[in-house]
Amino acid sequence: MGNKSYPGEFEQMVLLAVLQLKEDAYAPRVAQELEQSAGRSVSRGALYTALDRLNKKGMVRWSIEAATSERGGLPKRRFEVTGSGVEALKDSRAALLNLWRGLEEELARD
Numbered sequence: 001m002g003n004k005s006y007p008g009e010f011e012q013m014v015l016l017a018v019l020q021l022k023e024d025a026y027a028p029r030v031a032q033e034l035e036q037s038a039g040r041s042v043s044r045g046a047l048y049t050a051l052d053r054l055n056k057k058g059m060v061r062w063s064i065e066a067a068t069s070e071r072g073g074l075p076k077r078r079f080e081v082t083g084s085g086v087e088a089l090k091d092s093r094a095a096l097l098n099l100w101r102g103l104e105e106e107l108a109r110d
Contacts, residue, residue, distance in 0.1 A: 006092040007059065007085075013038050014050045015059060015089055018079050025079045027051065051079060059085030 007015060017033040018025040031047050034040045054060040062077040081089075 004091055004095075006095065007054070007057075007088050010040075010042075010046075011050055011054055011059075012089060012092060013040060014047070014054065015081050015085050018060065018081050019086075019089075023078070026076050027079070030079065054085065057084075057088075058082060059088055 006012075013034055014030065017030045017037070020033055020037070021029050027044070027047055030051075031042050031044070034042050034047075051060060051062070055062065059082055060079055061082055062079045064075045065078055066075060
């Protein structure tokens with residue numbers, strides 16, 4: 001095994017939220033998904049920082065959609081998880097499952 005780099009906990013949550021939202025993966029919806037599904041409230045700044053970091057790592061890409069009057073003429077960014085992002089999630093999940101294996105009894109203790 002080499003030295004794999006896995007996305008951090010929050011980055012994984014962001015990637016999973018973007019995947020869940022599919023074509024509707026805009027930052028406000030991602031924040032809403034994180035709060036509803038993971039019980040994690042997130043500031044706009046923290047979310048955009050994570051999305052930009054994931055973009056630099058090649059795990060997320062974004063496209064700009066046309067401006068609308070409902071947004072005061074401002075365009076919006078739609079996010080999408082790349083193949084590298086999906087692979088990173090799979091690798092991270094496999095590593096965690098390996099680490100969890102056999103600990104059910106240990107973790108069930110009070």
